[in-house]
Amino acid sequence: xxxxxxxxxxxxxxxxxxSLSNKEGKFAAYLKGLLEELGLEVVIDEQAGEAAGSxxxxxxxRLKGSRTEAPKIFFSAHMxxxxxxxxxxxxxxxAVIYSNGSTILGGDDKAGIAAIIEAxxxxxxxxxxxxxxxxxxxxxxxxxxxGARNLDYSLLQAKMGFVLDNGGEPGTIVYRAPAHDKIHAxxxxxxxxxxxSPEKGVSAIQVAAQAISRMNLLRIDEETTANIxxxxxxxxxxIVCDKIELEGEARSLDEEKLQQQLQQMLNCLQVAxxxxxxxxxxKIVREYPAFTIKEDEAVVRxxxxxxxxxxxxxxxxxxxGGSDANYFNHRGIKAINLGIxxxxxxxxxxxxxxxxxxxxxxxxxxxxxKAKELPSDS
Numbered sequence: 001x002x003x004x005x006x007x008x009x010x011x012x013x014x015x016x017x018x019s020l021s022n023k024e025g026k027f028a029a030y031l032k033g034l035l036e037e038l039g040l041e042v043v044i045d046e047q048a049g050e051a052a053g054s055x056x057x058x059x060x061x062r063l064k065g066s067r068t069e070a071p072k073i074f075f076s077a078h079m080x081x082x083x084x085x086x087x088x089x090x091x092x093x094x095a096v097i098y099s100n101g102s103t104i105l106g107g108d109d110k111a112g113i114a115a116i117i118e119a120x121x122x123x124x125x126x127x128x129x130x131x132x133x134x135x136x137x138x139x140x141x142x143x144x145x146x147g148a149r150n151l152d153y154s155l156l157q158a159k160m161g162f163v164l165d166n167g168g169e170p171g172t173i174v175y176r177a178p179a180h181d182k183i184h185a186x187x188x189x190x191x192x193x194x195x196x197s198p199e200k201g202v203s204a205i206q207v208a209a210q211a212i213s214r215m216n217l218l219r220i221d222e223e224t225t226a227n228i229x230x231x232x233x234x235x236x237x238x239i240v241c242d243k244i245e246l247e248g249e250a251r252s253l254d255e256e257k258l259q260q261q262l263q264q265m266l267n268c269l270q271v272a273x274x275x276x277x278x279x280x281x282x283k284i285v286r287e288y289p290a291f292t293i294k295e296d297e298a299v300v301r302x303x304x305x306x307x308x309x310x311x312x313x314x315x316x317x318x319x320x321g322g323s324d325a326n327y328f329n330h331r332g333i334k335a336i337n338l339g340i341x342x343x344x345x346x347x348x349x350x351x352x353x354x355x356x357x358x359x360x361x362x363x364x365x366x367x368x369x370k371a372k373e374l375p376s377d378s
Contacts, residue, residue, distance in 0.1 A: 002122050002361045008354055011097065011114040012090045015106040021080040021143040025055035028079060031113065031137055035061040038120050040135070045152050052139055052146035059137040060155050063120065063130075070131025070372040071298075072158035075119075075364060076324055076335070077112030077165055078141030082346050098351045107352040108345040112164030113137060115340060115357060119364035130368050131376075134158045138324055141165070145288050148324035153331050160299045161335035162367055163325045170359040171312030172339025173303045177319040177326055178223070178251040179258055179290035185269055187211075188279040191242035201240030202277050204233060208244045211272035215265050224252035225320060226261050253290055253318060288322045291329035298374055299334045306366035312359065315339075338363065 019027035028044070035042050040061035049057030059079070082104060089100040099105040116135055123130060134156060140146030166174050187208055192201025208231065217226050226249065233244035248265060252258035262284060273280040293300055295316060307314045319337065328335035341356025 001126070002118060002358055002365070004354065004358050006121075007114060007118040007357060007361055008092070008097070010117060011110060011357060012092075014110040014114055015088050015090050018086045019079050019081055020083060020085050021140050022052065022054045024079040024139050028056040028059050028137070031059055031079070034117055035059075035135065038124060039063065043155060045155060047152055048147055048150040049139060051150035054139045054146075056139060058139055058147045058151055061135045062157070063133045065131040065133060065372070066129050067131045067372045069376050071160055071374050071376050072132040072134065073368070073371045074134035074136055074156065074158040074161045075116045076136040076138065076161055076163045076328070077109045077116060078138045078147065078324060079113070080140055080142050081106045081108065081110070082142050084348070095354045096351050097354065097357075099348060101348055104346060104348060105350040105352065107342040107350060109141070109165045111340050111342050111352050111357055111360065115164060115360035116364055118361040119368070122361070122365050123368060128365070128369065129372060131372050132157065133368060141324055145322060145324055145327055148327035149288070151327075156333070159333055160371070161325070161328055161333055162299070162303065162364070163323055163328070163335055163337045164340050164360060164364070165323045166319070166337045166339040167342050167345060168315060168317070168339025169313070169341050170339055170356060170363045171307040172315045172317060173300060173307075174319045174323075174325070174337035175295060175300055175316055176253060176292045177290060177322055177337070178253045179255060180249060180251045180287040180322055181258065181262055182285045182287055183246070183248040183250070183262065183265060183282065184285065185246040185248075185280060185282040187244045187246070187269070187273060188281070189240065189242045190277070192240040194238045194240050198240055201242070203240050204244035204278060205241045207272050207276045207278045208246060210276065211268040214268040214272070216261065220261060221257070223254050224250070224257045224261055226250040226265065251320065253292070255290065288326040289330045291326050293329070293334055293336060297334055299336055302367055302370045302374065303336060303338065306363060306370045309366050309370070310359070310362055312363070
């Protein structure tokens with residue numbers, strides 16, 4: 001059975017171990033020990049760590065199954081947390097786990113990791129038959145999905161995966177998520193004394209304001225969003241600003257819509273610069289690709305049937321954000337993102353209900369049960 005007391009204790013221990021992005025090494029060593037105790041073969045994907053600039057690599061464990069005819073499956077969650085995430089002191093109150101209010105909790109994504117570990121213990125203790133199970137704990141998810149992006153995919157044998165990294169309640173299945181591109185732009189104006197000869201200057205701030213005022217931003221439609229999130233520049237009020245740096249983004253479930261949105265934003269910048277005599281430098285960087293999995297695909301069916309068996313309400317949804325599942329699908333592995341009930345993530349008010357932590361562990365175990373009935377070519 002899923003042991004609630006053990007699960008909560010394990011989760012509390014995990015969040016106490018600092019693991020900011022690029023500093024996941026101590027936590028990875030802790031998890032490696034747990035997985036090896038459970039009888040998994042464990043490897044560290046060191047080259048991913050080098051590419052991401054982390055002090056460790058992705059952690060991959062493999063538990064051999066007795067059902068050789070069953071398809072290999074994997075469960076994934078990320079090891080890194082955002083700031084402020086050092087010295088976390090978890091508090092349990094009224095069947096809910098919080099931080100002490102000075103840091104995040106780190107349930108994103110240690111709740112997913114704890115649920116996976118507890119489900120594996122349950123499977124071993126109850127001697128439940130299963131196919132090969134792989135677990136993948138990634139680095140650098142919070143700073144750009146770096147672990148999934150740089151994973152040595154030859155290490156991963158499974159072609160069907162379940163990522164535990166969504167805020168919805170257990171039973172939430174994310175089958176679709178957007179592509180995400182970032183815009184970096186520099187506007188070069190001309191400096192001048194703002195009091196004595198402002199007409200000799202070209203204000204980069206004014207150019208940026210003109211461009212941004214013409215952009216379609218925020219919610220564009222049900223599939224597309226856009227934002228200007230950072231503006232940097234200027235030195236003093238008595239100087240006409242000659243340089244502004246802008247950072248923005250666009251996301252869409254539809255690649256054509258994404259390209260149209262990016263072009264509209266760039267056009268606004270280009271036109272404003274031309275009209276006001278400024279110069280523009282810009283580049284677009286792909287953060288991650290989109291994915292869509294059909295609802296009749298085996299990976300979605302298994303997750304739905306497992307939720308049904310547990311009588312969890314099933315919600316099959318699109319997401320406006322990315323996860324490691326975006327890169328897994330990009331590399332030809334069918335992977336969906338599952339809700340685990342984490343709430344107010346990336347804030348000091350972050351929390352998770354114990355019942356959702358327990359339900360997530362049950363959900364992992366139920367997915368293993370359902371997956372073993374599939375043919376190996378699923």
